[in-house]
Amino acid sequence: MSGSTAPAEPFALPTGSTAVVYCEGQFGEQDGKTANGLVRHSERYEILSVVDSVRSGVDAGRLLDGVANGIPVLASLDEAVAHAGRVPDYLICGLAPADGLLSDDQRIVLLDGIARGMHVINGLHEFLNDDAEFVAAAATAGVTVTDVRRPRAKRDLHLFSGRIADVTCPRIAVLGTDGAIGKRTTATLLVQALNARGIKAVMVGTGQTTLIQGGRYGVALDALVPQFCSGEVEHQVVAAFEGEDPDVIVVEGQGALSHPAYLTSAHILRGSRPAGVIVQHAPKRVVLGDFPMVPMPTAASEIALIEAFADTRVIGVTINHEEMTGDELADAIEEHRTQLGLPVTDPLTRPAAELVDMVLAAFPALAAALSDPV
Numbered sequence: 001m002s003g004s005t006a007p008a009e010p011f012a013l014p015t016g017s018t019a020v021v022y023c024e025g026q027f028g029e030q031d032g033k034t035a036n037g038l039v040r041h042s043e044r045y046e047i048l049s050v051v052d053s054v055r056s057g058v059d060a061g062r063l064l065d066g067v068a069n070g071i072p073v074l075a076s077l078d079e080a081v082a083h084a085g086r087v088p089d090y091l092i093c094g095l096a097p098a099d100g101l102l103s104d105d106q107r108i109v110l111l112d113g114i115a116r117g118m119h120v121i122n123g124l125h126e127f128l129n130d131d132a133e134f135v136a137a138a139a140t141a142g143v144t145v146t147d148v149r150r151p152r153a154k155r156d157l158h159l160f161s162g163r164i165a166d167v168t169c170p171r172i173a174v175l176g177t178d179g180a181i182g183k184r185t186t187a188t189l190l191v192q193a194l195n196a197r198g199i200k201a202v203m204v205g206t207g208q209t210t211l212i213q214g215g216r217y218g219v220a221l222d223a224l225v226p227q228f229c230s231g232e233v234e235h236q237v238v239a240a241f242e243g244e245d246p247d248v249i250v251v252e253g254q255g256a257l258s259h260p261a262y263l264t265s266a267h268i269l270r271g272s273r274p275a276g277v278i279v280q281h282a283p284k285r286v287v288l289g290d291f292p293m294v295p296m297p298t299a300a301s302e303i304a305l306i307e308a309f310a311d312t313r314v315i316g317v318t319i320n321h322e323e324m325t326g327d328e329l330a331d332a333i334e335e336h337r338t339q340l341g342l343p344v345t346d347p348l349t350r351p352a353a354e355l356v357d358m359v360l361a362a363f364p365a366l367a368a369a370l371s372d373p374v
Contacts, residue, residue, distance in 0.1 A: 016089030019045040020080040020118075022109055023094035027052040027073060028063050030180035030289045034123050034209045035094025036064055039071055041188050043214030047071055048088055049080045051109070065348055077112055091118040092212065096180070098261075098290040100125025100149075110134075114141050123148045123208035125223065148208045149223040157224065158231040164273045167241040167249070170363050171272050172315070175253035176280035177302045178288050179262045182320045183253040183280050184210055186347045186355075190278070191250050193352035194359065199366055202246040204236045206254050206268060217243075221254055221264040229264060233271025247366060248359070253280070257305050258297045259288065269310040276362050277312050279303055282320035283332045299336055315362035316343040318355075 021039070026032035027050050038047055039060045050060050053075040061069030074080050081087055091113030095106065102110070102124060110120055110128070114137045120128065127147040128134040138145045151157065174187040187203055188210075194201035205211055205218025217240040219232045233251070240249055251272045255262020269277075281299040288294045297305075303314045317336050321329045329346060337344040343361060345354040360367040 017044070017046045018084065018088040019047055019090035019092050019121075020077065020084070020088050020113075021047060021050045021092045021094040022077070022106075022113075023050055023052050024106065024109070025052060025054045026095055026097075027055050027060070031097045032094060033180045033184075034092075034096045034212065037184055037188075037209040037213060038092065038094060039064060039069065040185060041213055044212065045090060045092070045214075048084050049074050050094065051075070051077055051080050077109055077116075081116065087116050087118060089119060090121055092121040093123060096123065096209070102126055107133075111137050114138055114143055114145070117141055117143060119143045120145045121148065121212060122146065123212055123220075125149060148211050149220045151220070151223050151225075154225070154228070157228040158235040159228060160231040160234055160271060163238050164234045164271070167237055169241060169246055169248055170276065170366070171237060171249045171251055171274040172276045172278060172359065173251040173253055173268055173272055173274040173312075174278045174280060174318075175257065175265050175268070175302075175306060177256050177258070177297050177299060178282065178285060179255045179259065180289050181256075181280050181282050181285075182318070182347075186278065186280050186318045187250050187252045188213075189347045189352065190355050190359070193356050194248060194250075196352070197356050198370055199356070199359075200244070200247045202240045202244045202249050204233070204240050204249060204251045204272070206233065206252045206264065210252055216240075218252070221267060222262070226267070229267035230271035233268055237272050247369065248363070256297070256302065257309060258302055260294060261291060265306075266309070269306070269312065274310075274312050276315040276359075277306055278316050278318055278358070279306070279314055280318045280320060281336075282322055283336075284323040284328075300340060303340065313362075314342065316345070316358035319344065319346045321346050321349060 021035045023032045023035035050073045056075035059068040060071040128145045174183045176183045191201045191203045205215040206221045208220045217236045254264040257265040285296045343358040
């Protein structure tokens, strides 16, 4: 196959793997989704601690999911370095505010990390390598600053080509009804569960967090000129297909097709041409997370919009249980299952088999392949 479809490595690590995640005041919240994702899953870094003085003194896994994972939430970078016993290799900015910009206080902490000799990983829209103060500080300390969202040169980007037609395995997009609603987490858990079941699954990321976690295939879509968005999604899906020969490709969603500001779901649907879509929904949200003037859509309205917009079908719904009791979650799952006539589960509290069964019900050929002798 042509080398033109080789995955574009988002960035290379200069050294080591130990990391502290900075997420002051936002860990466990929507604007802390990068930190939340790294605590749950990271192939690239060994996460030692999270810095958030508001939530310090707790275990990060217990705060997020009720299960301890040994990653403490600490009050300051001083505490994080002391806990590590040496200066960790990386300081990762785990904040993901809507405007993608650093505050003055946040700048101070990242510059402090640089002065200590830590490489900085930045997933914001604000590129620190364009900031003279950060460039000078990094040069003085002999460390690197990586702007994960910085796109490649336009001559290296891809327009839609139609090569998605060469991808013969099913593509499943995990979309949602809002931003920061759990699409990436669900996509990650789905890929892990499928592989554990013997179905080779590969994930294509579409946001900065997946790239920071170590995703091999992906692009930060919201940093691109829109002209190239669907083409870049297509390119990464083709690269994943040719590079891995998977049984299924799972494409991470962004924003929502109905969202007034985060519109990249449209490019994901056009570029990946998914045969199936899973919709992530938070029943307790009344308004959009970053746009409280906009009411939340229902799962039913989002499904209707997706199926009208693209030649695809929604194969299931996943519930984000934020602000819900166990009984409320159980009721919401049953209510959505009954109203929509689709499989419904909560990926974080229900068995992973329910996610896999959702896919197998929609794509019986995958189930048949499991029963074939090797």
